[in-house]
Amino acid sequence: MRRLLLAAAAVALLGGCEVFDPMISQQKVKAYRESEFWPDRISQRPPQPGAVSREDVLAPEIATGRGPDGKALARVPVPLTRALLERGRTRFDVNCAVCHGYLADGVSLVARNMALRPPPSLLARAQMPDGWYFQVMSEGFGVMPSYASALTPEDRWAIVAYLRALQLSQSRTIGELAPDDRARLEKEGR
Ligand code: HEC
Incomplete structure (x- = not known):
């Protein structure tokens, strides 16, 4: 019984870790990190040419x-x-x-x-x-x-x-x- 409890506690601990959280462990870029995907290596992308902000139409x-x-x-x-x-x-x-x-x-x-x-x-x-x-x-x-x-x-x-x-x-x-x-x-x- 004790071992079972220990195992359950270990799973619960691991469950809180990144390994089991797909949102955290997925591939993504962080705002100021270098990007390997874009040729200019900038993660924060500028708006597309011609993009109009919601407030600009007013x-x-x-x-x-x-x-x-x-x-x-x-x-x-x-x-x-x-x-x-x-x-x-x-x-x-x-x-x-x-x-x-x-x-x-x-x-x-x-x-x-x-x-x-x-x-x-x-x-x-x-x-x-x-x-x-x-x-x-x-x-x-x-x-x-x-x-x-x-x-x-x-x-x-x-x-x-x-x-x-x-x-x-x-x-x-x-x-x-x-x-x-x-x-x-x-x-x-x-
Ligand atoms: C979380 C609390 C909080 C909320 C919510 C908030 N305010 Fe304020 N507001 C403040 C504080 C604190 C100041 C004073 C800031 C300072 O002097 O640095 C202030 C200052 C102001 C002032 C300037 C007042 C003066 O006489 O100098 C106006 C106008 C104002 N708020 C309007 C609003 C309006 C409209 C909203 C809702 C959209 C709002 N506030 C929401 C905290 C808040």
Whole structure:
């Protein structure tokens, strides 16, 4: 019995090794290693001639958040629709709220536990142009990484639009609401 257990343990150990993992032991090139396959011996291949990046098919302003003068766009350059705002809400809740809070007010579990540089409230920067928020998401900001690979440019603009709605919602008093909305809110609050 003891021998059997030992044998089982040995198999389990070996099982964790490269020899049994086809993904690890398969032939492949590592990014900076020399390649024996390509004549120029470079493993990282350049894009094929004529290859178009997904973002290149968009108008430059939509893809970069900058106008022809290189400055951040003042306004979201895609049509503002309810669908865009709803998309922005789901994308914000999934990608940003964990750090910046669901109201973008900087109140989140991560912020409470990140001692050195907690994610700030995004309500305090309402004066920044829309294109700036787009750039922060596209390029990263300080210790915050870029979200370009997680969010399409459309999603990033949707988040900017929703962020504007959040900023508005957090800087208004109930008296400023349209009468219908005010009545509804008062009813819900009771
Ligand atoms: C993992 C946590 C985290 C997530 C997720 C995150 N951020 Fe940030 N964000 C930060 C931190 C930390 C900073 C401050 C970075 C610094 O100053 O170095 C920051 C800074 C910013 C700033 C600049 C704020 C200012 O006033 O200077 C903006 C705008 C911003 N984030 C927007 C977003 C948006 C939009 C998303 C979602 C796509 C997002 N962030 C997701 C952590 C996060």
